[in-house]
Amino acid sequence: MKDGPDIARIAALIGDPARANMLGALMTGKALTATELAHEAGITPQTASSHLRKLLEGGLVRLRGQGRHRYYALSGADVAATLESLMGLAAGRGHLRTRTGPRDAALRKARVCYNHLAGERGVMLYRSMITKKLLIETDDDVGLTPMGERFADAFGIDLAALRAKRAPLCRPCLDWSAREHHLAGSLGRAMLSRMESLGWLDRQPESRVIRFTAKGEAAFDARFSA
Structure with a gap:
């Protein structure tokens, strides 16, 4: 598909196993920390941060701040x-x-x-x-x-x-x-x-x-x- 929405980019973001596990964990509707999402995905916090940055850039998750803590949630229904x-x-x-x-x-x-x-x-x-x-x-x-x-x-x-x-x-x-x-x-x-x-x-x-x-x-x- 040369024109129109870039479904390949969205599919690639969701298709990675670690990112898929993170997104699945956020289906509870609760916001989770990067450390909690790393545990869900079975990866290190450093690797989780890299994946979360891609999900943020792709618009699939959003970041919430509360005091010193940062929480991630799905960007929408x-x-x-x-x-x-x-x-x-x-x-x-x-x-x-x-x-x-x-x-x-x-x-x-x-x-x-x-x-x-x-x-x-x-x-x-x-x-x-x-x-x-x-x-x-x-x-x-x-x-x-x-x-x-x-x-x-x-x-x-x-x-x-x-x-x-x-x-x-x-x-x-x-x-x-x-x-x-x-x-x-x-x-x-x-x-x-x-x-x-x-x-x-x-x-x-x-x-x-x-x-x-x-x-x-x-x-x-x-x-x-x-």
Whole structure:
């Protein structure tokens, strides 16, 4: 491709195994230090700094400062969505780096995808909201219906505050394990945060895994069964 976006450069940035591990670690939505990312990638801090500089220059990560500390995070939801799609492509073609096991099963059931719920639970939520006409799909996009607005309000979501932000309210995100959509956008983020505040789930430290409590499982199933 002689003209247009330089996909080769982006692919090269993501394609390096160490950088791929770093980007995967940032899919939790948490900002991490260079030392933490070096540990995730299995490389020295010096090598990690070189990789992080390339990711910064390529616009895939951003740097946050807090006092003397420097933290790295994904530069935006579009980067997270691209990584999630690539994970789905790799899984669908059988390109898996580790054997399946308990952690793999837990990731497939429920995990955080940058800042929203993914995995079987995320797909179940999205499918339920479509079936109940709370969301409506249009081409490659999704929107909240008037019925969905009432549902969100009853669930404790401040839609006016979400709409005041620059981020899209609703966005479909292709789930890498289920290869169906789950809900992203500011609404997806707010719903995950609301479930956490209700005590439905816990995020596992240093992992993308989300574990639902017994109360949370029952409440989620009651509200989002198809």
